[in-house]
Amino acid sequence: EAQVTQNPRYLITVTGKKLTVTCSQNMNHEYMSWYRQDPGLGLRQIYYSMNVEVTDKGDVPEGYKVSRKEKRNFPLILESPSPNQTSLYFCASSPYGQGSGANVLTFGAGSRLTVL
Amino acid sequence: GEDVEQSLFLSVREGDSSVINCTYTDSSSTYLYWYKQEPGAGLQLLTYIFSNMDMKQDQRLTVLLNKKDKHLSLRIADTQTGDSAIYFCAESIDNQGGKLIFGQGTELSVKP
Numbered sequence: 001e002a003q004v005t006q007n008p009r010y011l012i013t014v015t016g017k018k019l020t021v022t023c024s025q026n027m028n029h030e031y032m033s034w035y036r037q038d039p040g041l042g043l044r045q046i047y048y049s050m051n052v053e054v055t056d057k058g059d060v061p062e063g064y065k066v067s068r069k070e071k072r073n074f075p076l077i078l079e080s081p082s083p084n085q086t087s088l089y090f091c092a093s094s095p096y097g098q099g100s101g102a103n104v105l106t107f108g109a110g111s112r113l114t115v116l
Numbered sequence: 117g118e119d120v121e122q123s124l125f126l127s128v129r130e131g132d133s134s135v136i137n138c139t140y141t142d143s144s145s146t147y148l149y150w151y152k153q154e155p156g157a158g159l160q161l162l163t164y165i166f167s168n169m170d171m172k173q174d175q176r177l178t179v180l181l182n183k184k185d186k187h188l189s190l191r192i193a194d195t196q197t198g199d200s201a202i203y204f205c206a207e208s209i210d211n212q213g214g215k216l217i218f219g220q221g222t223e224l225s226v227k228p
Binding site: 004103 | 120124146147149156157158159160161164166204208213214215216218219220221
């Protein structure tokens with residue numbers, strides 16, 4: 001089944017404790033992206049990647065890092081989480097740049113992170 | 117800057133039509149999208165429209181685009197309780213690396 005898999009789905013952590021949210025897709029997509037969803041704000045892009053070893057900042061990159069060493073994986077790293085990073089996080093991928101003008105994203109199920 | 121606005125809530129009766137509206141500010145949008153988010157799940161693409169079209173129909177869904185007014189709408193015919201969800205509109209701009217800019221989402225509640 002074509003899908004984007006995120007882990008963990010739920011996490012409660014404390015301020016300053018480094019964490020990584022993994023994201024993997026099995027559709028051979030070149031484009032991958034991380035969004036955070038907050039009430040009343042919709043989805044805001046954190047980082048995106050057009051291909052292996054190519055990453056760019058989105059609208060809210062502060063406090064986050066990403067890497068794209070392999071095509072299928074795009075982990076989101078919070079080096080020193082803070083309470084304002086409590087949110088619902090979504091990873092998404094698409095074939096954008098592989099011949100399609102539209103960026104039709106396939107989303108993961110989401111990771112709900114709470115930072116105390 | 118780019119901005120996409122939606123009303124936050126809509127309530128309809130089962131069997132009625134629902135119309136969810138969206139406005140956007142960037143006139144260089146190339147594609148506009150509608151996504152659906154069910155509780156506890158990620159977003160699923162419903163449909164999208166190229167900016168040089170003004171209408172697209174897909175079964176119970178009709179998308180209308182008024183490019184002059186920068187207004188996008190999604191009409192769901194014969195709304196069912198299973199249509200209860202949050203609906204997001206989004207725009208993408210081709211020279212910005214495919215970035216999608218999302219609205220706040222409209223929570224549709226369908227009452228029996």
